[in-house]
Amino acid sequence: MSTTAAARQTPGRSAPVPGRADDGAVTRRRGVRQASGLPWILPAVVLVIGLVYFSIGYTGYVSTLDWNGFILSPSEPVGGANYTEMVGDPVFWRSLWHTAYFFVITFTVQTVLGFVFAALMHSKLRFGTLFKVVVFVPTVLAPAIMAPVFRQIFDADGQLNRLLDAVGLDAVSRPWLADATTAMGVVMVVTVWQWTGLTFILFFAAMSQVDPEVMEAARIDGAGNIRALRSIVWPMVRGTTAALALLGLIGALKTFDVPYLVTKGGPNHGTEFLGTYIYQVMVAEKHFGYAAAISVALLVLAITGGVLMSIRNRRAERS
Amino acid sequence: MRTSTTPRPRLMATAAVAGLALLGLSACSGGGQEAAAPTGGADSGDLTWWGWTPDAVNAEKLIAAFNEEYPDIAVTFVSKPIDSYDSVLGPAITSSDGPDVFNVAPGSANGGVDTFGAGALDLTPAVAAALGDDWKDKLAPAGVEPLTVDDKLVGVSAGAVYSGGLWVNQDLFDQYGLTAPTDLDEWKQVCATLEVNGVTCFVQGAGQHAFDMDTFEAVMENVEPGLYVDASEGEVPYTDERFVQGMEIWKSLFDEGIMQEGAIGLQQYPDANNQFMSGKAAMVMMGTWYTQYAVKDSMVAAMEAAGVADPTPFAITPADFPDLAGTGDTGSLFGDADYGLAVSGKTDQPDAATTFALWLGTSEAGQQAVANTLNNVPALKGVTPQWEQIDLVDPARQLEPLQEYTERAGQATEPRFASVSSDLNSAFEDVLIGVASDDMTIDEALGALQAVQDEEK
Numbered sequence: 203m204s205t206t207a208a209a210r211q212t213p214g215r216s217a218p219v220p221g222r223a224d225d226g227a228v229t230r231r232r233g234v235r236q237a238s239g240l241p242w243i244l245p246a247v248v249l250v251i252g253l254v255y256f257s258i259g260y261t262g263y264v265s266t267l268d269w270n271g272f273i274l275s276p277s278e279p280v281g282g283a284n285y286t287e288m289v290g291d292p293v294f295w296r297s298l299w300h301t302a303y304f305f306v307i308t309f310t311v312q313t314v315l316g317f318v319f320a321a322l323m324h325s326k327l328r329f330g331t332l333f334k335v336v337v338f339v340p341t342v343l344a345p346a347i348m349a350p351v352f353r354q355i356f357d358a359d360g361q362l363n364r365l366l367d368a369v370g371l372d373a374v375s376r377p378w379l380a381d382a383t384t385a386m387g388v389v390m391v392v393t394v395w396q397w398t399g400l401t402f403i404l405f406f407a408a409m410s411q412v413d414p415e416v417m418e419a420a421r422i423d424g425a426g427n428i429r430a431l432r433s434i435v436w437p438m439v440r441g442t443t444a445a446l447a448l449l450g451l452i453g454a455l456k457t458f459d460v461p462y463l464v465t466k467g468g469p470n471h472g473t474e475f476l477g478t479y480i481y482q483v484m485v486a487e488k489h490f491g492y493a494a495a496i497s498v499a500l501l502v503l504a505i506t507g508g509v510l511m512s513i514r515n516r517r518a519e520r521s
Numbered sequence: 522m523r524t525s526t527t528p529r530p531r532l533m534a535t536a537a538v539a540g541l542a543l544l545g546l547s548a549c550s551g552g553g554q555e556a557a558a559p560t561g562g563a564d565s566g567d568l569t570w571w572g573w574t575p576d577a578v579n580a581e582k583l584i585a586a587f588n589e590e591y592p593d594i595a596v597t598f599v600s601k602p603i604d605s606y607d608s609v610l611g612p613a614i615t616s617s618d619g620p621d622v623f624n625v626a627p628g629s630a631n632g633g634v635d636t637f638g639a640g641a642l643d644l645t646p647a648v649a650a651a652l653g654d655d656w657k658d659k660l661a662p663a664g665v666e667p668l669t670v671d672d673k674l675v676g677v678s679a680g681a682v683y684s685g686g687l688w689v690n691q692d693l694f695d696q697y698g699l700t701a702p703t704d705l706d707e708w709k710q711v712c713a714t715l716e717v718n719g720v721t722c723f724v725q726g727a728g729q730h731a732f733d734m735d736t737f738e739a740v741m742e743n744v745e746p747g748l749y750v751d752a753s754e755g756e757v758p759y760t761d762e763r764f765v766q767g768m769e770i771w772k773s774l775f776d777e778g779i780m781q782e783g784a785i786g787l788q789q790y791p792d793a794n795n796q797f798m799s800g801k802a803a804m805v806m807m808g809t810w811y812t813q814y815a816v817k818d819s820m821v822a823a824m825e826a827a828g829v830a831d832p833t834p835f836a837i838t839p840a841d842f843p844d845l846a847g848t849g850d851t852g853s854l855f856g857d858a859d860y861g862l863a864v865s866g867k868t869d870q871p872d873a874a875t876t877f878a879l880w881l882g883t884s885e886a887g888q889q890a891v892a893n894t895l896n897n898v899p900a901l902k903g904v905t906p907q908w909e910q911i912d913l914v915d916p917a918r919q920l921e922p923l924q925e926y927t928e929r930a931g932q933a934t935e936p937r938f939a940s941v942s943s944d945l946n947s948a949f950e951d952v953l954i955g956v957a958s959d960d961m962t963i964d965e966a967l968g969a970l971q972a973v974q975d976e977e978k
Contacts, residue, residue, distance in 0.1 A: 272639060273611065275639050357786075358783030359721075380783040380785045382960070465786070466728060468954065485607055487946075488636055
């Protein structure tokens, strides 16, 4: 704070003293500076307020309506009825529960895999560049392209079951997408496959920042690979892990494409997430007001989760 | 301390937000200005037509037939996926850059008139001018009231589709010496034979509940004709014993191995359709819209779309839903207007657009073209397909059953979705898949349906 304030002062000039006669002139100059900067940021301000915050406010307004979503159709104000309905809606709670354990499992698996891959890549692996590309490519592939492939792989007559049959594990083969539990497993597998590359890249970059002297000291003290990773590297990339956790939480709350494209939220809401449920309520059932209420709940959850996670991380850093 | 300059950005920002808010609120206040009803009568124009149906091949045939009579009205058909039709149509028809003509459907279905009627012009005067004051008597009932909202005819029906039966890959059935099953035991025997030969007997994308509703309605029509519609209109409770029987039969389709393994993990489109069209499955639950694939070029296009390279078309034939309840009441078909053509309230060519809609839905030439595509049962009474002009894959095996099937469909009166509200529709999704997957008991399922029905009373 003080550094920033000092930096703002013009070199060779003293800071204005409160109560002096030129106070007004300085304030006016500052005002002129602010005014002259305004046109430069105005487009961004209009864009942000117009597209983002207005949309949020408008969604809040729509959540108080009974409306089919077509702009020429009439709407009826219903106050908080959509929120009351949401609280009593078992599919909403089920979606929330799915989001919670989806986040815990996918974040944990991605973190472990990403961390291990990054650590391996910091050793001298042959074909390291190729390995990096292979791990990262799924992150840049559109889920819409890959969804039919995964539907085919996990089909009752798909490649996975054929493979299992071929190796004598036919007792394990099953219609993976037809059972709620296994379908959720498929959604998680696809998500982990897609996003582990990003986790890996971020951990790889974070590990590059670890001071080699610290690692060298640990080696001199007799730390092996596992011990060095656990006691030196892992704590030093905590910031990256925290950032990934926050991104993962928000991503889990917004999950839509994979379950929608691979399982359509089914069977029987078995892979329903808030995003897919909002889409169904809004587009298929045409209850825009109710869908908006769930969207508002989603926003509140995302902000609350983000804030709680930031507080926790800050406390962890202090301790 | 704020200077005198600071209120200006705040004021500007506030004004921007308020302006946008007013723009948004005024836009959603409903009841846009109603334009004068168009009359048609134009003979030139350049139109865009949006719809989820017909297939591109058939749309081109319809447009070509239209252009024989109206060579100076160009029509471009833009096919939109049915699942996302509503989400793209809403913004499009509130824009002057959107379609001039768009498909609508009864009630709250995709493109439902309940939702999109406000964006269309009233076609009542135009249809009355084309067919006379007794125009309602000249059109199939399924295409009039279901496409009307508050006395406004939102769309001119092109034709109707009916469901309630099966489609059979006749080549496979003939290859293994099979005939279409008429009851559960025969169905199981047919399946056993097909599966021994590595063919999936019956395929259904039971994860797409609209087709589950077709199957369940077919079961209920077998239990007692008309009961399904009576319940959807609130005249019979879903907890009635006959619905328990129907739901037990529905469940038995999964337990007895009629439905293929993993059925509820599949969608009817594209999964089940692709399996049938690629010859991997021998039977599928589809409606009259499948009649079009009895035609060579439509079948070839459908097989290619299903991933078959260099396809040789195979013969398909319709079959009655088997008598699973043992009542002997089989062969029921039920249906709604498939699509009607609505004229956008934002089009700058309302007369040309109306000319096209009227030609397709009310003229003999247009309805004959519709009939000959075999995609729809025509809306104009008395028009039937000109079979001699239709290039069937194998007329010897297909012609007679297809003639009987389309004739019976034209006489069907039971609705398919028109009597089912959107909430009831969603409840059906939960209960049919819930029962099939053992997540719900039959009593819970029927109780859930009745709860929705009670709420709507």
